[in-house]
Amino acid sequence: MWSPVPQVGFDCTLAFEEDSSVRTQAIDQAAATVRRRLSVIAIGVATVLLLGAGWGSRGRDTQPIRIGLAGGLTGSQSFLGQAQQEGVMLAVDQINAKGGIAGRRIDVVSEDDQFDPSRAAAIAQRLISQDHVDAIIAGTNTGTALVYAKACEAAKVPLIVSFASDNRITQGKQWTFAVDTGVKEDMQAVVAFAKQHFQRVAVTYDDDAYGQAARDFTLAELKSLNMTPLAVVAMPDGSLDYGPQIARLQSTGAQIVVAGDGGSNVAQMAKNMVQVGYEPLVMGPASLAFVSMIDIGGAAVEHKVWFTDSIDSSNPAFVTFAKAFGAKYHQNPQTGFEPLAYDSMGILAKAIKQAGGVDKSAVQQALTNIHYAGASGKAGTEISFPAATHRRPGAGINWRWVTNGKFENVPANLLANPTALAGKP
Structure with a gap:
């Protein structure tokens, strides 16, 4: 038996709007998917770039810390430059063996200034402008130390002078610090x-x-x-x-x-x-x-x-240093120059750690406030840099x-x- 089909009105406008709505939702969903994928890609690219720039998975800078090291390695007093090199590199090896400073190893850029102030001036500019070092240890005699101090003060780069003892080197300076007592x-x-x-x-x-x-x-x-x-x-x-x-x-x-x-x-x-x-x-x-x-x-x-x-044979820190020095170089330190250089690197490492990185102003401030019980100096004394002198006080002197x-x-x-x-x- 035939039954009539109910008459249903067909609204073309409504159908078009519904169809448009569906399409719009689909387009929006597709766009959102694309945006999510682009975001993932962008994050991935950024991660790769950051890793390439030295940032680890925890957002920590892992680029090496670059330290300039300059002294007289040749010439009639080359033992001074060699003592500085040996002391600093012993400290660097020990620091790197323990994972560096906050996970960052230390790389040293070494230069021989031959005790020549004009050569020292060129080296200072190269270390600062081309090698972009984070700090410098330099100056194995008065003439070259004065040159490095002038360059580092102008560029606002922290400078550690291991043992040049002319008081003029640090007098009136802000960025230069001397680990040995002055003359x-x-x-x-x-x-x-x-x-x-x-x-x-x-x-x-x-x-x-x-x-x-x-x-x-x-x-x-x-x-x-x-x-x-x-x-x-x-x-x-x-x-x-x-x-x-x-x-x-x-x-x-x-x-x-x-x-x-x-x-x-x-x-x-x-x-x-x-x-x-x-x-x-x-x-x-x-x-x-x-x-x-x-x-x-x-x-x-x-x-x-x-x-x-600056050697005290009764200083326990010196005894420990001397054993490590002998193990690395198969000889005993003969003078105070080796432990002074060793302490120079130790002090700089402590300042960088306290500064939370290699921001030069922060490192300079940390050096200004440093207190360091080192291998050099009289037992029971500390190395510090009073504001008036930026040089180790005389209490560390031993006979x-x-x-x-x-x-x-x-x-x-x-x-x-x-x-x-x-x-x-």
Whole structure:
């Protein structure tokens, strides 16, 4: 039986709108899918770029920290540059073996300035402008250290000077820090010791910029203590016969000679003194602690030449350092230069860690506030950089001498009563 089909009105407009709505939803869904996929691709690309730029999966910078290292590796005093290189690289090896600083290894860019200030100027610019180092350790003598300081101050790059001791290097500086005591602090310690134990004091100095600075600091300190030197004698650099100068010293009857000289010249002076039977105690700054003093002076310098130094054989940190140094280089550190360089890198690493990275201003501020118990210096003292000097305070000074052909601590009983060694006037 036929049943009529109900009449249903067909609205073309509604059908078109419904169809358009469906299409619009489909298009929107497709667009959203494309956007999600593009976002995923963008994130992936960004991740690859960040990884390539040195960022790890946790958002941490893993690029190597670049440290410039410059000193005199060749020339007559190349042992200074070699000592700096050995001390710094020992510290770098130890830091990298423990994962670096916050996961970032240290890379060192090393340069030989040959103790030449003009060469040092070119090296400083290359390290700063081309190698883009994060900080610099440099300056194995006064002339080059002054050049590096000038360049780093201008570029606002942190500079650590391991052992150049002229106080002008850090004077008035903001970005330059010296790990060793200055010649001013050294001579203050020498003069204070002379004042405490001796009555008759004479002064010698190398006739160069460093020696003249040592002389001026010595005379100023003597004056502040109401002491007048019996003689002030210039010592020509590199002479093999200091007879005329020694004759003048001997005529005064000085018990102690305060020597603002280098180790080689003092060694030759000591030999000439023995030849004429005049053997006062000779005391001076760390510049006497050159291995050449032992090589040239031999028995003449044994027990008769005392100097301030940054090695203290009783310092546990130095003992640990010396063992590691011997294991790496198959020799013992001979002077204070190696541990000073080692501490230079240790201090810089601590400052970078405290700064949370290599932002130069943050590292500079961390260095300004640093307190570091290092392998160099007297046991129980810390390295810091007072705002007025940016140089290690004189409290880290220790007294050393030559005994059995080696540098060692002066025994405590002789520090208390050194007059027995101030012999033959």
